[in-house]
Amino acid sequence: MNAPSTLEFALAGLIRQKPQSGYDLRKTFSTTAMRHFSDSPGSIYPALRRLEARGWIVAHSPADRAADPRRRQAFAITVEGEAQLIAWVCRTVTRDDAVWRSQELLLRFAFMDSIVPRTVTLRFLDQLEAALSAYVGELRAEFRRSGSQIPLNTGLLALESGIEGMEAHLDWARRTRAQLSEVSR
Amino acid sequence: MNAPSTLEFALAGLIRQKPQSGYDLRKTFSTTAMRHFSDSPGSIYPALRRLEARGWIVAHSPADRAADPRRRQAFAITVEGEAQLIAWVCRTVTRDDAVWRSQELLLRFAFMDSIVPRTVTLRFLDQLEAALSAYVGELRAEFRRSGSQIPLNTGLLALESGIEGMEAHLDWARRTRAQLSEVSR
DNA sequence: GTGCACATGTAATGTGTTACATGATTAT
Protein backbone atom coordinates (compact mmCIF):
# COMPACT_ATOMS: atom_id res chain seq x y z
CA MET A 1 0.00 0.00 0.00
CA ASN A 2 1.04 3.55 -0.75
CA ALA A 3 2.32 6.15 1.68
CA PRO A 4 -0.57 7.91 3.42
CA SER A 5 -1.55 11.27 1.94
CA THR A 6 -1.59 14.50 3.91
CA LEU A 7 -5.36 14.26 3.95
CA GLU A 8 -5.16 10.86 5.65
CA PHE A 9 -2.86 12.23 8.34
CA ALA A 10 -5.19 15.17 8.86
CA LEU A 11 -8.17 12.86 9.28
CA ALA A 12 -6.30 10.48 11.59
CA GLY A 13 -5.05 13.37 13.71
CA LEU A 14 -8.53 14.82 14.13
CA ILE A 15 -10.00 11.41 14.95
CA ARG A 16 -7.31 10.88 17.56
CA GLN A 17 -8.28 14.14 19.25
CA LYS A 18 -11.89 13.07 19.34
CA PRO A 19 -13.74 10.08 17.82
CA GLN A 20 -16.12 11.39 15.18
CA SER A 21 -17.92 10.66 11.93
CA GLY A 22 -16.97 11.43 8.37
CA TYR A 23 -19.60 14.11 8.31
CA ASP A 24 -18.13 15.75 11.42
CA LEU A 25 -14.74 15.80 9.73
CA ARG A 26 -16.20 17.34 6.60
CA LYS A 27 -17.79 20.08 8.72
CA THR A 28 -14.43 20.76 10.35
CA PHE A 29 -12.85 21.15 6.94
CA SER A 30 -15.58 23.42 5.63
CA THR A 31 -16.06 25.69 8.64
CA THR A 32 -12.74 26.03 10.49
CA ALA A 33 -9.26 27.25 9.64
CA MET A 34 -8.58 23.80 8.16
CA ARG A 35 -10.68 24.84 5.19
CA HIS A 36 -7.81 24.50 2.74
CA PHE A 37 -8.62 20.79 2.90
CA SER A 38 -11.41 19.85 0.59
CA ASP A 39 -14.65 18.81 2.28
CA SER A 40 -15.90 16.86 -0.74
CA PRO A 41 -17.30 13.43 0.11
CA GLY A 42 -15.38 12.00 -2.83
CA SER A 43 -12.12 12.67 -1.04
CA ILE A 44 -13.05 12.17 2.62
CA TYR A 45 -14.90 8.84 2.57
CA PRO A 46 -12.38 6.97 0.41
CA ALA A 47 -9.56 8.34 2.61
CA LEU A 48 -11.36 7.05 5.72
CA ARG A 49 -11.71 3.62 4.09
CA ARG A 50 -7.98 3.63 3.36
CA LEU A 51 -7.21 4.49 6.99
CA GLU A 52 -9.47 1.65 8.05
CA ALA A 53 -7.66 -0.73 5.67
CA ARG A 54 -4.34 0.36 7.20
CA GLY A 55 -5.72 -0.45 10.62
CA TRP A 56 -5.21 3.12 11.85
CA ILE A 57 -8.87 3.73 12.66
CA VAL A 58 -11.93 1.61 13.43
CA ALA A 59 -15.54 2.39 12.58
CA HIS A 60 -18.14 1.97 15.28
CA SER A 61 -21.42 1.56 13.47
CA PRO A 62 -24.67 2.01 15.37
CA ALA A 63 -26.01 -1.25 16.87
CA ASP A 64 -29.22 -1.20 14.87
CA ARG A 65 -31.14 1.13 12.61
CA ALA A 66 -33.34 2.25 15.50
CA ALA A 67 -30.35 3.51 17.49
CA ASP A 68 -29.32 5.83 14.68
CA PRO A 69 -31.44 5.68 11.54
CA ARG A 70 -28.99 8.04 9.83
CA ARG A 71 -26.42 5.23 9.90
CA ARG A 72 -23.86 7.62 11.28
CA GLN A 73 -20.61 5.84 12.07
CA ALA A 74 -18.04 7.14 14.54
CA PHE A 75 -14.39 6.51 13.80
CA ALA A 76 -11.82 6.06 16.56
CA ILE A 77 -8.04 5.87 16.42
CA THR A 78 -6.32 2.53 17.04
CA VAL A 79 -3.08 1.83 18.93
CA GLU A 80 -1.39 1.32 15.56
CA GLY A 81 -2.85 4.57 14.22
CA GLU A 82 -1.62 6.53 17.20
CA ALA A 83 1.85 4.98 16.87
CA GLN A 84 1.98 5.98 13.21
CA LEU A 85 0.87 9.52 14.03
CA ILE A 86 3.63 9.79 16.63
CA ALA A 87 6.21 8.53 14.13
CA TRP A 88 4.92 11.05 11.61
CA VAL A 89 5.13 14.13 13.85
CA CYS A 90 8.57 12.97 15.07
CA ARG A 91 10.09 12.78 11.59
CA THR A 92 13.18 14.89 11.04
CA VAL A 93 12.36 18.19 9.33
CA THR A 94 14.26 18.35 6.05
CA ARG A 95 14.94 21.15 3.60
CA ASP A 96 12.56 19.43 1.16
CA ASP A 97 9.81 19.56 3.77
CA ALA A 98 10.34 23.30 4.13
CA VAL A 99 10.36 23.86 0.36
CA TRP A 100 7.55 21.60 -0.81
CA ARG A 101 5.52 20.49 2.19
CA SER A 102 5.31 23.48 4.51
CA GLN A 103 1.59 23.01 5.05
CA GLU A 104 2.11 19.40 6.10
CA LEU A 105 4.77 20.61 8.55
CA LEU A 106 2.27 22.97 10.10
CA LEU A 107 -0.24 20.14 10.33
CA ARG A 108 2.30 17.99 12.15
CA PHE A 109 2.97 20.81 14.58
CA ALA A 110 -0.74 21.37 15.15
CA PHE A 111 -1.20 17.73 16.21
CA MET A 112 1.75 17.54 18.61
CA ASP A 113 -0.11 18.51 21.75
CA SER A 114 -0.94 15.65 24.09
CA ILE A 115 0.64 13.07 21.79
CA VAL A 116 4.38 13.79 22.16
CA PRO A 117 6.31 15.42 25.02
CA ARG A 118 7.17 19.09 24.80
CA THR A 119 10.81 18.29 24.07
CA VAL A 120 9.81 16.79 20.73
CA THR A 121 7.90 19.93 19.84
CA LEU A 122 10.93 22.07 20.71
CA ARG A 123 13.22 19.86 18.62
CA PHE A 124 10.77 20.14 15.73
CA LEU A 125 10.91 23.94 15.94
CA ASP A 126 14.71 23.86 16.05
CA GLN A 127 14.86 21.72 12.92
CA LEU A 128 12.26 23.89 11.21
CA GLU A 129 14.25 27.01 12.02
CA ALA A 130 17.44 25.47 10.61
CA ALA A 131 15.74 24.31 7.42
CA LEU A 132 13.88 27.58 6.86
CA SER A 133 16.81 29.89 7.54
CA ALA A 134 19.01 27.89 5.17
CA TYR A 135 16.43 28.04 2.41
CA VAL A 136 15.63 31.71 2.99
CA GLY A 137 19.36 32.40 2.69
CA GLU A 138 19.46 30.66 -0.68
CA LEU A 139 16.45 32.58 -1.93
CA ARG A 140 17.83 35.92 -0.73
CA ALA A 141 21.06 35.22 -2.61
CA GLU A 142 19.06 34.34 -5.71
CA PHE A 143 17.07 37.53 -5.31
CA ARG A 144 20.20 39.71 -5.10
CA ARG A 145 21.72 37.98 -8.11
CA SER A 146 18.62 38.51 -10.24
CA GLY A 147 18.09 42.04 -8.98
CA SER A 148 21.54 43.13 -10.07
CA GLN A 149 20.95 41.81 -13.57
CA ILE A 150 17.44 42.82 -14.39
CA PRO A 151 15.48 45.91 -13.41
CA LEU A 152 12.63 45.74 -10.94
CA ASN A 153 9.75 43.72 -12.36
CA THR A 154 6.73 41.82 -11.12
CA GLY A 155 8.53 38.48 -11.35
CA LEU A 156 11.17 39.70 -8.93
CA LEU A 157 8.54 41.23 -6.66
CA ALA A 158 6.66 37.92 -6.59
CA LEU A 159 9.84 36.19 -5.49
CA GLU A 160 10.21 38.78 -2.76
CA SER A 161 6.70 38.00 -1.56
CA GLY A 162 7.56 34.33 -1.28
CA ILE A 163 10.73 35.09 0.62
CA GLU A 164 8.92 37.39 3.03
CA GLY A 165 6.33 34.71 3.66
CA MET A 166 9.10 32.29 4.59
CA GLU A 167 10.73 34.89 6.80
CA ALA A 168 7.44 35.41 8.61
CA HIS A 169 7.23 31.67 9.13
CA LEU A 170 10.81 31.60 10.41
CA ASP A 171 10.10 34.45 12.77
CA TRP A 172 7.03 32.63 14.07
CA ALA A 173 9.09 29.47 14.67
CA ARG A 174 11.65 31.40 16.75
CA ARG A 175 9.05 33.22 18.83
CA THR A 176 7.02 30.08 19.37
CA ARG A 177 10.10 28.12 20.40
CA ALA A 178 10.92 30.78 22.99
CA GLN A 179 7.33 30.88 24.20
CA LEU A 180 7.03 27.11 24.59
CA SER A 181 10.39 26.60 26.26
CA GLU A 182 9.45 29.28 28.77
CA VAL A 183 6.10 27.71 29.63
CA SER A 184 7.57 24.24 29.99
CA ARG A 185 10.13 25.37 32.57
CA MET B 1 -11.53 20.34 -22.91
CA ASN B 2 -10.88 21.03 -19.27
CA ALA B 3 -9.78 24.28 -17.66
CA PRO B 4 -6.00 24.73 -17.92
CA SER B 5 -4.05 23.76 -14.81
CA THR B 6 -1.76 26.13 -12.95
CA LEU B 7 1.16 24.25 -14.47
CA GLU B 8 -0.12 25.01 -17.96
CA PHE B 9 -0.38 28.71 -17.18
CA ALA B 10 3.13 28.66 -15.72
CA LEU B 11 4.52 27.04 -18.86
CA ALA B 12 2.61 29.34 -21.20
CA GLY B 13 3.76 32.40 -19.23
CA LEU B 14 7.40 31.37 -19.40
CA ILE B 15 7.15 30.57 -23.10
CA ARG B 16 5.63 33.97 -23.74
CA GLN B 17 8.60 35.64 -22.06
CA LYS B 18 11.00 33.71 -24.25
CA PRO B 19 10.46 30.84 -26.71
CA GLN B 20 12.14 27.74 -25.31
CA SER B 21 12.12 23.97 -25.16
CA GLY B 22 10.55 21.61 -22.68
CA TYR B 23 13.96 20.88 -21.30
CA ASP B 24 14.64 24.59 -20.72
CA LEU B 25 11.39 24.85 -18.81
CA ARG B 26 12.28 21.82 -16.69
CA LYS B 27 15.62 23.45 -15.85
CA THR B 28 13.82 26.63 -14.82
CA PHE B 29 11.59 24.62 -12.49
CA SER B 30 14.46 22.69 -10.96
CA THR B 31 16.99 25.50 -10.51
CA THR B 32 15.11 28.75 -9.88
CA ALA B 33 12.65 30.02 -7.31
CA MET B 34 9.90 28.33 -9.34
CA ARG B 35 11.10 25.03 -7.91
CA HIS B 36 7.81 24.30 -6.19
CA PHE B 37 6.65 23.22 -9.64
CA SER B 38 7.65 19.68 -10.41
CA ASP B 39 10.31 19.28 -13.09
CA SER B 40 9.33 15.69 -13.89
CA PRO B 41 9.02 14.95 -17.61
CA GLY B 42 5.78 13.09 -16.88
CA SER B 43 4.12 16.37 -15.97
CA ILE B 44 5.86 18.88 -18.26
CA TYR B 45 5.67 17.18 -21.65
CA PRO B 46 1.99 16.18 -21.47
CA ALA B 47 1.16 19.70 -20.29
CA LEU B 48 2.99 21.16 -23.29
CA ARG B 49 1.01 18.86 -25.59
CA ARG B 50 -2.20 20.08 -24.00
CA LEU B 51 -1.18 23.69 -24.56
CA GLU B 52 -0.41 22.82 -28.17
CA ALA B 53 -3.84 21.19 -28.55
CA ARG B 54 -5.45 24.33 -27.15
CA GLY B 55 -3.59 26.37 -29.75
CA TRP B 56 -1.82 28.45 -27.10
CA ILE B 57 1.68 27.47 -28.18
CA VAL B 58 3.34 26.13 -31.34
CA ALA B 59 6.34 23.81 -31.55
CA HIS B 60 9.11 24.74 -33.95
CA SER B 61 10.92 21.48 -34.63
CA PRO B 62 14.38 21.59 -36.22
CA ALA B 63 14.29 21.45 -40.03
CA ASP B 64 16.19 18.18 -40.25
CA ARG B 65 18.10 15.84 -38.00
CA ALA B 66 21.41 17.38 -39.04
CA ALA B 67 20.40 20.83 -37.82
CA ASP B 68 19.76 19.54 -34.31
CA PRO B 69 20.25 15.82 -33.80
CA ARG B 70 18.97 16.19 -30.27
CA ARG B 71 15.52 16.87 -31.75
CA ARG B 72 15.12 19.84 -29.48
CA GLN B 73 11.89 21.70 -30.19
CA ALA B 74 11.35 25.30 -29.28
CA PHE B 75 7.86 26.34 -28.23
CA ALA B 76 6.52 29.82 -28.90
CA ILE B 77 3.35 31.52 -27.72
CA THR B 78 0.52 32.13 -30.20
CA VAL B 79 -1.77 35.14 -30.46
CA GLU B 80 -4.52 33.03 -28.91
CA GLY B 81 -2.19 31.94 -26.09
CA GLU B 82 -1.21 35.49 -25.31
CA ALA B 83 -4.85 36.58 -25.29
CA GLN B 84 -5.69 33.77 -22.85
CA LEU B 85 -2.78 34.73 -20.62
CA ILE B 86 -3.98 38.33 -20.56
CA ALA B 87 -7.50 37.21 -19.68
CA TRP B 88 -6.07 35.03 -16.91
CA VAL B 89 -3.96 37.71 -15.22
CA CYS B 90 -6.85 40.17 -15.53
CA ARG B 91 -9.35 37.95 -13.69
CA THR B 92 -10.96 39.49 -10.63
CA VAL B 93 -9.24 38.40 -7.43
CA THR B 94 -11.79 36.65 -5.25
CA ARG B 95 -11.78 35.54 -1.64
CA ASP B 96 -11.56 31.93 -2.85
CA ASP B 97 -8.41 32.77 -4.79
CA ALA B 98 -6.85 34.20 -1.63
CA VAL B 99 -7.86 31.17 0.46
CA TRP B 100 -7.13 28.29 -1.91
CA ARG B 101 -5.06 29.55 -4.79
CA SER B 102 -2.60 32.06 -3.35
CA GLN B 103 0.31 30.59 -5.24
CA GLU B 104 -1.56 30.90 -8.52
CA LEU B 105 -2.25 34.54 -7.65
CA LEU B 106 1.45 35.15 -7.19
CA LEU B 107 2.13 33.47 -10.51
CA ARG B 108 -0.37 35.76 -12.21
CA PHE B 109 1.33 38.77 -10.66
CA ALA B 110 4.77 37.53 -11.70
CA PHE B 111 3.69 37.38 -15.35
CA MET B 112 2.03 40.80 -15.52
CA ASP B 113 5.07 42.73 -16.69
CA SER B 114 5.11 43.65 -20.37
CA ILE B 115 1.79 41.93 -21.02
CA VAL B 116 -0.72 44.25 -19.31
CA PRO B 117 -0.46 47.96 -18.49
CA ARG B 118 0.60 49.04 -15.04
CA THR B 119 -2.98 50.06 -14.17
CA VAL B 120 -4.06 46.40 -14.34
CA THR B 121 -1.27 45.42 -11.96
CA LEU B 122 -2.34 48.12 -9.53
CA ARG B 123 -5.96 47.01 -9.70
CA PHE B 124 -4.85 43.44 -9.07
CA LEU B 125 -3.00 44.55 -5.93
CA ASP B 126 -6.05 46.50 -4.76
CA GLN B 127 -8.28 43.47 -5.16
CA LEU B 128 -5.71 41.25 -3.50
CA GLU B 129 -5.48 43.60 -0.55
CA ALA B 130 -9.26 43.64 -0.16
CA ALA B 131 -9.56 39.85 -0.34
CA LEU B 132 -6.65 39.21 2.00
CA SER B 133 -7.62 41.75 4.63
CA ALA B 134 -11.16 40.40 4.71
CA TYR B 135 -9.97 36.83 5.15
CA VAL B 136 -7.31 37.76 7.70
CA GLY B 137 -10.04 39.51 9.68
CA GLU B 138 -12.15 36.34 9.67
CA LEU B 139 -9.21 34.24 10.79
CA ARG B 140 -8.25 36.67 13.55
CA ALA B 141 -11.81 36.54 14.86
CA GLU B 142 -11.72 32.75 14.76
CA PHE B 143 -8.39 32.83 16.59
CA ARG B 144 -9.73 35.04 19.38
CA ARG B 145 -12.85 32.90 19.72
CA SER B 146 -10.82 29.70 20.05
CA GLY B 147 -8.21 31.28 22.28
CA SER B 148 -10.80 32.35 24.83
CA GLN B 149 -12.20 28.82 25.01
CA ILE B 150 -9.15 26.61 25.03
CA PRO B 151 -5.70 27.16 26.54
CA LEU B 152 -2.69 27.77 24.36
CA ASN B 153 -1.87 24.70 22.30
CA THR B 154 0.01 23.80 19.17
CA GLY B 155 -3.18 23.73 17.09
CA LEU B 156 -3.85 27.34 17.95
CA LEU B 157 -0.22 28.29 17.38
CA ALA B 158 -0.33 26.67 13.95
CA LEU B 159 -3.36 28.79 13.11
CA GLU B 160 -1.44 31.85 14.23
CA SER B 161 1.39 30.94 11.89
CA GLY B 162 -1.01 30.76 8.99
CA ILE B 163 -2.52 34.11 9.88
CA GLU B 164 0.87 35.75 10.17
CA GLY B 165 1.82 34.38 6.77
CA MET B 166 -1.26 36.00 5.29
CA GLU B 167 -0.54 39.25 7.08
CA ALA B 168 2.97 39.24 5.64
CA HIS B 169 1.46 38.74 2.20
CA LEU B 170 -1.01 41.56 2.82
CA ASP B 171 1.78 43.85 3.96
CA TRP B 172 3.77 43.00 0.85
CA ALA B 173 0.76 43.81 -1.36
CA ARG B 174 0.39 47.25 0.23
CA ARG B 175 4.07 48.13 -0.02
CA THR B 176 4.31 46.87 -3.57
CA ARG B 177 1.25 48.81 -4.59
CA ALA B 178 2.77 51.99 -3.20
CA GLN B 179 6.09 51.26 -4.86
CA LEU B 180 4.60 50.58 -8.28
CA SER B 181 2.23 53.54 -8.29
CA GLU B 182 5.16 55.78 -7.44
CA VAL B 183 7.36 54.47 -10.23
CA SER B 184 4.59 54.71 -12.82
CA ARG B 185 4.04 58.39 -12.13
C1' DG C 1 34.95 4.17 -23.51
C1' DT C 2 32.55 5.38 -19.64
C1' DG C 3 29.75 8.62 -17.50
C1' DC C 4 27.15 12.70 -17.42
C1' DA C 5 24.19 16.25 -19.23
C1' DC C 6 21.05 16.95 -23.01
C1' DA C 7 16.29 15.97 -24.73
C1' DT C 8 11.90 13.76 -25.09
C1' DG C 9 8.76 10.62 -24.22
C1' DT C 10 5.43 6.51 -22.28
C1' DA C 11 3.01 3.54 -18.76
C1' DA C 12 1.15 2.44 -14.32
C1' DT C 13 -0.66 4.16 -10.48
C1' DG C 14 -3.16 6.75 -7.13
C1' DT C 15 -5.50 10.63 -5.50
C1' DG C 16 -8.48 14.51 -5.59
C1' DT C 17 -12.37 16.80 -8.08
C1' DT C 18 -16.88 17.03 -9.77
C1' DA C 19 -21.14 15.33 -10.33
C1' DC C 20 -24.55 12.23 -9.29
C1' DA C 21 -27.28 9.35 -6.16
C1' DT C 22 -29.84 7.88 -2.04
C1' DG C 23 -32.46 8.28 2.00
C1' DA C 24 -33.61 10.15 6.80
C1' DT C 25 -34.63 14.13 9.85
C1' DT C 26 -35.76 18.81 11.04
C1' DA C 27 -37.49 23.38 10.30
C1' DT C 28 -40.83 26.49 8.07
Place this chain on the structure above:
DNA sequence: ATAATCATGTAACACATTACATGTGCAC
Protein backbone atom coordinates in the same frame (compact mmCIF):
# COMPACT_ATOMS: atom_id res chain seq x y z
C1' DA D 1 -45.38 19.70 2.12
C1' DT D 2 -41.27 21.35 0.89
C1' DA D 3 -36.73 22.69 1.52
C1' DA D 4 -32.56 22.37 3.94
C1' DT D 5 -29.51 19.73 6.55
C1' DC D 6 -27.81 15.32 8.00
C1' DA D 7 -25.05 11.31 6.36
C1' DT D 8 -22.79 8.32 3.24
C1' DG D 9 -21.48 6.75 -0.82
C1' DT D 10 -20.15 5.78 -6.20
C1' DA D 11 -18.47 6.85 -11.00
C1' DA D 12 -15.99 9.40 -14.46
C1' DC D 13 -12.26 11.98 -15.13
C1' DA D 14 -7.91 14.31 -15.19
C1' DC D 15 -3.75 15.38 -13.34
C1' DA D 16 0.71 14.66 -11.04
C1' DT D 17 4.06 11.26 -9.54
C1' DT D 18 7.17 7.65 -10.27
C1' DA D 19 9.62 4.71 -12.88
C1' DC D 20 11.10 3.24 -17.10
C1' DA D 21 12.84 3.93 -21.84
C1' DT D 22 15.56 5.78 -25.73
C1' DG D 23 19.13 8.09 -27.96
C1' DT D 24 22.72 12.18 -28.71
C1' DG D 25 26.86 14.97 -27.62
C1' DC D 26 30.70 16.01 -24.87
C1' DA D 27 34.33 15.63 -21.40
C1' DC D 28 37.89 13.05 -19.16
